[in-house]
Amino acid sequence: MPDAAGRVSFEEETAVQNDRDCARYAAFKAKDARFDGHFFVGVSSTGIYCRPVCRARLPRPENCTFYASAAAAEQAGFRPCLLCRPELAPGNAPVDASASLARRAARLLEDHCGSEHSVEELAHRLGCTDRHLRRVFLNEYDVSPIQYLQTCRLLLAKSLLTDTGLSVIDVAMAAGFGSLRRFNALFKKQYRLTPTALRRETARHGERGTGITLTLGYRPPYPWQQMLDFLAGRAIPGVELVRDGEYLRTVRFATEARQPVCGWIRVGHLVHKRALSVTVDAALLPVLSLVLARVRHLFDLCCDPDTVYAALAPMNAIRPGLCVHGTRLPGCFDAFEMAVRAILGQQITVKAARTLAGRIVQAHGTPLATAIEGLTHVFPSPETIAALDGPIGEHLGPLGITGARARSIQALACALAAGEIDFGHGSPPQAQIGKLMEMPGIGEWTAQYLAMRGMGWPDAFPHTDYGVKKALAPRSPAQILALAESWRPWRGYATVNLWNSL
Structure with missing residues (x-):
């Protein structure tokens, strides 16, 4: 029990840690996929660290140490298992408070591990001081942001060495090391073997075309x-x-x-x-x-389906089968592309919006030669649309797009090109929703939809959506909002379940 000052004794802290480690070892023993990516296991008898789902021979409990991140395991001197491959573990979705800030920072580091960004730049993008970011990051992951970034690069390089036939120097550059010498030195220091030695030890998959x-x-x-x-x-x-x-x-x-x-x-x-x-x-x-x-975001690979289902299972009291275990929140690959299609889709069918978007591609997209039949263009960038001369209606009107929709698309393109709107993981969703709703032709539904799919915000809730209202009929929008309060912070997933139920 805490003392009068609210402190917990060392013995009680140790007991809590032992209980936590026992639970983690049980999950490791069961190869429970629900815990994959939530922790990693350092094995002192082998010097390697594993995912909870590793199929290697189970080590003794006394030889196991548990870490919050792969980076923490590597900083403790362990090297990644060649069997379960920690670089393939799914990530964690941000939820709330300090953990949310740390996880958003981790996502940004993973997303941009091929680029050079300082902790100060990262903190600025997240809207906090670098000192605060280092503190919450260390508390969540047991390593500094720089150490985490180093592990992201090493694990990406390890995946490339194992799965592709890329040259070692191409691997080094793609993983963000900047120089082959730096890559070789760090790889050998952390993993106690050279990149070429790792390649010899692991099976390589064949290439597919180019x-x-x-x-x-x-x-x-x-x-x-x-x-x-x-x-x-x-x-x-x-x-x-x-x-x-x-x-x-x-x-x-x-x-x-x-x-x-x-x-x-x-x-x-x-x-x-x-x-x-x-x-x-x-x-x-x-x-x-x-x-x-972008692929992780599009396919929602960081989702923890058990956590989401535990929170939303009461939806099944409304109608059996309304909430389905494993439902994912579809993201997007290109936020501007998805936003344009959403604006086009206001008050018309999904199929009609798709047709209009295809016309924009043909008129203003960039032709791209591929060996894949049907892939012919790249969607126009915000800069391309923002740079169109004259009234926007002259460019988009002949494609069948109304003047109001054309002006909305132009306003969004200009805002994105100028950096006034940011759909990235580091941006506070509520602030971006406020900015979106100040633009012509973008209301509550569109802003919430863009936050849900463009930013991957799990608590976005377009409560005025036709599908949502139909699935929850005869409730009014106000009643739907009140009902959805119990679904926080997973209202975006609740929305997808409602759509799927129709």
């Missing part, structure tokens, strides 16, 4: 077909395809030197590995970490 293929893990269950159906209904002609159980699309990024990089990606499902396969055009290698980050 692309490289990597895997990204998730926590089961995963409704792959449901996700594909959602994306197929909204796929923009020339830019996206859903075919033969896979999702394909064109991609455009800008490098650190602001040079445009274009290519394609293909995403498939590896059921037996609890992972998605991601084939990336070799042209996208300079922005690989960003590509993988």
Whole structure:
């Protein structure tokens, strides 16, 4: 019990830690996928660290130490297991308070591990001081942001060495090390073997065309077909395809030197590995970490389905089967592209909005030669639309887009091009929603929808949505809002369940 000053004794702290370690060891023994990515296990008898789902021989409890992150395990001197491959573990979604800040910072570090960013720049983007960020990050992950970033780069490099035939220097550059010498030295120091030695020890998968293929893990269950159906209904002609159980699309990024990089990606499902396969055009290698980050966001790979279902299961009292275990929140790959399609979709059908978006692509998109039939263009960037001369209606009106929708698209393009709106993980969603609603033609529904899919905000709730109202009829919008209070902070997932129930 705490003393009069609220302090807890050392013995009580030790007992709590022992109980926690016993629970983690039980999860490790059971190979429980629910805990995959939530902690890592350092094994003193082998010097390696594993995921909770590792199929290697179970070590004794006294040889196990548990860590909040892969970076913490590596800082303690452990090297990654070659069997369970910690670099494939799913991440964690941000939820609230200090943990949310630390996890948003971790997501940004993972997303941009191929780039050079200081902790000060990271803190500025997150709206806090670098001192506060270091403190909450250390408390959440047991390492500093810089140490975490170092592990992100090493694990990305390890994945590339294991799964692709890229040269070691290409691996070093793609993982953000800047120089081969620096990469070799750090890799050998942390993992006690050279990159070429690791490649000899691990099986290499064959290349597919001009692309490289990597895997990204998730926590089961995963409704792959449901996700594909959602994306197929909204796929923009020339830019996206859903075919033969896979999702394909064109991609455009800008490098650190602001040079445009274009290519394609293909995403498939590896059921037996609890992972998605991601084939990336070799042209996208300079922005690989960003590509993988967008795929994680699009397919909601950081979701913990058990936590979400535990909170939303009471929805089934409204109607049996209303909430389904494993439901994911579809994100997006390109926030501007998704936002334009959402604006076009105001008061018209999904199919009609898709047709209009396809016309924009044909008129203002960038042609891209691919070997994939049906992928012909890259969606126009915000800068492209913002730079159009003359009244926007002259450019979009002939495509069948009303003047009001055209002005909304132009306003959003200008705001994104100027950096006034940010759909990234580091931005406070409520602040961005407020900015969006100040723009012409963007109301509560559109702003909430963009926060839900563009920013991956789990608590976004477009309560005036037609599908939401139909699923919860005959309740009024005010009654729906009141009902949804008990679904926080997972109202976005509740929305998807309501859509799926129709």
